[in-house]
Amino acid sequence: MIDNIILINPYYQNRIRSIAQVSIGPPLGLAYIAAVLEQNGYKVAIIDANAEKLSEEEVLCRIMHVKPALIGLTAVTPTIHICYSIAKKIKKEEPSIITVIGGVHATSLPKETLNECVDFDFLVKGEGEFTLIELVDALSKNKALSYIKGLVYRENGKIVINDTREAVLDLDIFPFPSRQLLPNRLYKTIDSDRMTCIIAMRGCAARCIYCAVEEVAGRKLRRRSPSNVIKEIESCFYNYGVRFIAFLDDTFTFDKMWVHKFCDEFREARFHKYVKWSCLTRVDNVDPDLLKHMKQAGCVRVEFGIESGSQEILDLLKKGITVKQIRDAFNMAKEAGLSNLGFAMLNAPGETIRTVAETKKLIMDLDPDFLQLSFATPYPGTELFEICERDNLLISKDWSKYIFLNHQLIRNKNLSENKLKKCMWDIQRSFYLRPRYILRTLIYMLRNIGTAKTIIWAGMNALKLLFKNRKTQ
Numbered sequence: 356m357i358d359n360i361i362l363i364n365p366y367y368q369n370r371i372r373s374i375a376q377v378s379i380g381p382p383l384g385l386a387y388i389a390a391v392l393e394q395n396g397y398k399v400a401i402i403d404a405n406a407e408k409l410s411e412e413e414v415l416c417r418i419m420h421v422k423p424a425l426i427g428l429t430a431v432t433p434t435i436h437i438c439y440s441i442a443k444k445i446k447k448e449e450p451s452i453i454t455v456i457g458g459v460h461a462t463s464l465p466k467e468t469l470n471e472c473v474d475f476d477f478l479v480k481g482e483g484e485f486t487l488i489e490l491v492d493a494l495s496k497n498k499a500l501s502y503i504k505g506l507v508y509r510e511n512g513k514i515v516i517n518d519t520r521e522a523v524l525d526l527d528i529f530p531f532p533s534r535q536l537l538p539n540r541l542y543k544t545i546d547s548d549r550m551t552c553i554i555a556m557r558g559c560a561a562r563c564i565y566c567a568v569e570e571v572a573g574r575k576l577r578r579r580s581p582s583n584v585i586k587e588i589e590s591c592f593y594n595y596g597v598r599f600i601a602f603l604d605d606t607f608t609f610d611k612m613w614v615h616k617f618c619d620e621f622r623e624a625r626f627h628k629y630v631k632w633s634c635l636t637r638v639d640n641v642d643p644d645l646l647k648h649m650k651q652a653g654c655v656r657v658e659f660g661i662e663s664g665s666q667e668i669l670d671l672l673k674k675g676i677t678v679k680q681i682r683d684a685f686n687m688a689k690e691a692g693l694s695n696l697g698f699a700m701l702n703a704p705g706e707t708i709r710t711v712a713e714t715k716k717l718i719m720d721l722d723p724d725f726l727q728l729s730f731a732t733p734y735p736g737t738e739l740f741e742i743c744e745r746d747n748l749l750i751s752k753d754w755s756k757y758i759f760l761n762h763q764l765i766r767n768k769n770l771s772e773n774k775l776k777k778c779m780w781d782i783q784r785s786f787y788l789r790p791r792y793i794l795r796t797l798i799y800m801l802r803n804i805g806t807a808k809t810i811i812w813a814g815m816n817a818l819k820l821l822f823k824n825r826k827t828q
């Protein structure tokens with residue numbers, strides 16, 4: 356009988372330190388899975404080792420204290436080795452505990468993951484809510500596993516990959532994530548230390564070759580209803596004192612009608628006065644009216660993928676946008692009074708000193724309020740990964756290095772590793788060390804005094820990064 360389940364989010368925040376990654380958000384995937392398990396009568400706990408900064412030993416200690424029947428672990432590519440290690444420690448201490456791995460890395464590389472780690476008993480491909488319920492039910496009642504869509508397991512020494520599970524179309528059927536199992540007080544962004552994340556949509560229709568989202572959530576876009584999302588916000592506000600929501604949807608404004616409706620309902624419920632929010636979107640999915648409406652409904656920041664200032668690189672990445680659209684979107688956001696963040700990357704295949712200069716120029720012209728500059732990283736399951744494997748451009752398959760802020764993983768015949776680091780440092784120095792930028796950030800800090808500590812910490816990280824990069828020159 357599977358009567359006690361623990362889900363674990365490993366500790367990774369110490370490894371992804373950077374200016375733009377000062378936020379710590381809840382592991383929403385695990386909280387959704389927990390909600391469905393609880394709805395079906397199972398006893399479940401979540402250990403958010405990331406938010407609580409728990410070492411593997413501390414995680415193990417908590418697990419052994421409870422001795423659950425089943426453990427579920429979540430991983431992205433650069434954290435999979437941490438899950439390998441936790442699973443190994445669990446199996447060594449208590450081999451009867453069933454271990455399940457899920458998340459985007461396991462979904463992209465199911466066979467490799469089970470081959471690399473004998474300590475995982477099961478792997479869940481794609482969205483895990485119903486697969487895990489069916490697995491727990493089958494194990495409890497000794498039923499066959501072969502019918503469970505999305506499940507991967509070993510049978511007679513061979514790895515069996517069951518049929519793919521269809522994506523859930525009506526997202527309103529899911530209960531809200533089990534926030535009562537999370538250390539909510541530990542989640543924060545530069546905007547607020549009373550924040551949480553919400554996902555209003557799953558799937559992404561864009562075809563960017565570097566993105567791994569399709570692996571888990573597919574290309575078909577599925578939206579929750581605005582009222583369902585607002586009910587979740589209401590619960591976060593009254594039960595957990597949440598004052599800031601970071602929407603994690605890949606393209607929040609993909610369906611503009613939906614956003615207008617959401618903004619209307621949010622304002623009608625009067626939440627816009629007490630709860631502020633931010634979202635991620637594409638530069639080709641916004642217009643002045645929409646952004647103004649979002650601002651009126653409490654939105655404070657929009658985050659756009661810039662990726663590159665070179666049209667050639669944008670086209671190669673299949674981003675489906677133009678440099679002009681990037682410029683227009685940032686202007687529109689500024690005119691609407693919204694703060695903005697831009698994501699950009701260096702070292703896509705074909706990057707040259709000229710295309711880097713184009714990116715630098717664009718970033719300086721746009722002058723975003725926040726910038727996240729990273730290395731193009733070929734995550735497994737993406738077209739970029741296939742291209743790099745095919746053209747022998749992969750520098751390493753050590754997954755722990757797949758942190759796009761820290762490591763160059765694509766060989767570049769136009770730019771040496773050293774030259775590339777220099778370019779990265781040059782853009783960051785030119786961007787952050789402008790008196791105008793420093794002043795603006797100080798004003799932002801004064802306005803958000805509650806999160807000043809977080810911003811100072813981010814600033815220190817930025818300086819550390821700049822000096823570290825300078826030393827390597």
Ligand code: B12
Nearest residue numbers: 367380381384427429431432457458479482483567758759
């Ligand atoms: C929010 C987010 C973050 C947040 C962190 C999480 C948080 N708690 O807020 C921050 C900003 C810190 C972050 C950082 C990074 N991220 Co990120 N992030 C996302 C984002 C936008 C949303 C994740 C999410 O909540 N999804 C919604 C939930 C419901 O889905 P889910 O987590 O996938 O969970 C479902 C299934 O995967 C499965 N499942 C997951 N775990 C488990 C466990 C079990 C036991 C089971 C049964 C099932 C299961 O069931 C869940 C429910 O259906 C995704 C893009 C996306 N749309 O998913 C990228 C994404 C996950 N990130 C990505 C990357 C690359 C990173 C970084 C590595 C970037 C970097 N700095 O180098 C870091 C590394 C973080 C780390 N863990 O080490 C990539 C992952 C690619 C890969 N192969 O690893 C994604 C897919 C984006 C992309 N464009 O490709 N990220």
